[in-house]
Amino acid sequence: MEMDNRSVRLNKKSNLLKLDEYMYPLVDTDKPNVFRNLFPYEEVPKIAFNDRIVPHEMPEDIWITDTTFRDGQQSRTPYSTDQIVHIYDAFHRLGGPKGIIRQCEFFLYSKKDRDAVYKCMEKGYKFPEITSWIRASKKDFELVKEIGLKETGILVSCSDYHIFYKMKMTRKQAMEHYLGVVRECLETGISPRCHLEDITRSDIYGFVIPFCLELMKLKDEYGIPVKIRACDTMGYGVNFPGAVIPRSVPGIIYGLKEHAGVPSELLEWHGHNDFYKAVNNSTTAWLYGASAVNSALFGIGERTGNTPLEAMVFEYAQLRGTLDGMDTTVITELAEYYEKEIGYHIPERTPFVGKNFNVTRAGIHADGLLKNEEIYNIFDTDKLLNRPVLVAVSNTSGLAGIAHWINTYYRLKGDKAVDKKSPLVAEVKKWVDQEYETGRVTAITDGELEKVIKESSKKLNVNLIP
Known part of the structure; x- marks a missing residue:
């Protein structure tokens, strides 16, 4: 009879004995798994259930990160340097003394973007911390280091749609490529934030979990944090208990924490609003164990947009019972600044910021x-x-x-x-x-x-x- 050598350990949060899960090896495959049963392209996507329920496990500390100057700039006329600095200043005041608006990510490619980074750095604010988003190359890692940033985002697409159809690789080739890129980043002393693009159409236990297990090994080897950003690139995520992965936000967060060993403080959710679920999904990520939710001011972002930053400010307050020092009047200042100075029209009925919301x-x-x-x-x-x-x-x-x-x-x-x-x-x-x-x-x-x-x-x- 086969022996089960998995260890039994005490879970310090639940104070219950838990049996270690089996390790999850990479499932390499000749053909992509595009979950055609859930995503029949000529029909509306399907939400299926298996009634597997995972527990709420909200972290002790939760916060908001911002992608206004990155994802937000991919869907509108680029901001001027002065506009970026003005908005960054406002984020600092909005986040309050505890820095609930924890980070802002920037492009580094144009002189205008780099000038904005330098001017924002001159402010000397602890929060929001300035981070970058770059192509996965040694040259770009050196640019991050030269500017003096401690962290950068790296694109590591994780669905077979991207691995097979866009990158023309197998899962094994993609993983080896990604791990090599992350190792190059760590060699320069920079903390990588791995953007797992299209996670809600990916094979969670056949690729994502095995990949993140390897990333956590690199974190331990180099003694440098490796963040995981779970990117709901197409807005397919759902927050319903018992929904099946890869669409289940609770299931994804639970798998990354419990089976890939990603600690809450290194786990972040990045949502899109294609199915009107960006805010609910982001809040759900908090509830099930991610410390960070990524957002963009007024939801401005690719296609239908990102999770609105101002929405998550009020979600935070409702969950915690306090604003923790955040100055919400800054939200109105920013709305007026966008209308009058930037020339961006906010739809009148937009919650919290539209002209007619109240x-x-x-x-x-x-x-x-x-x-x-x-x-x-x-x-x-x-x-x-x-x-x-x-x-x-x-x-x-x-x-x-x-x-x-x-x-x-x-x-x-x-x-x-x-x-x-x-x-x-x-x-x-x-x-x-x-x-x-x-x-x-x-x-x-x-x-x-x-x-x-x-x-x-x-x-x-x-x-x-x-």
């Missing part, structure tokens, strides 16, 4: 909000985002609703605030009533109100509005 339009909702804003506002948006709640003006607004709109839109407080007895409010209401008497059914836009208020102020010879 604007109430329905008449019955507006009535409730005027009585108590907690009824229809998600939290104190004035305090946390410097965005007072607004009530759109319609035929049901009345004098009080119009006065509220003017005060909140123009931020009039104290003696400068108007009330429903104000001649200006009466003049605006007269115009609003006339609009609806002639058959209008839609809410009044901000632009229309601004124009009417300006004309009415001139007519009444008042200067209440800044």
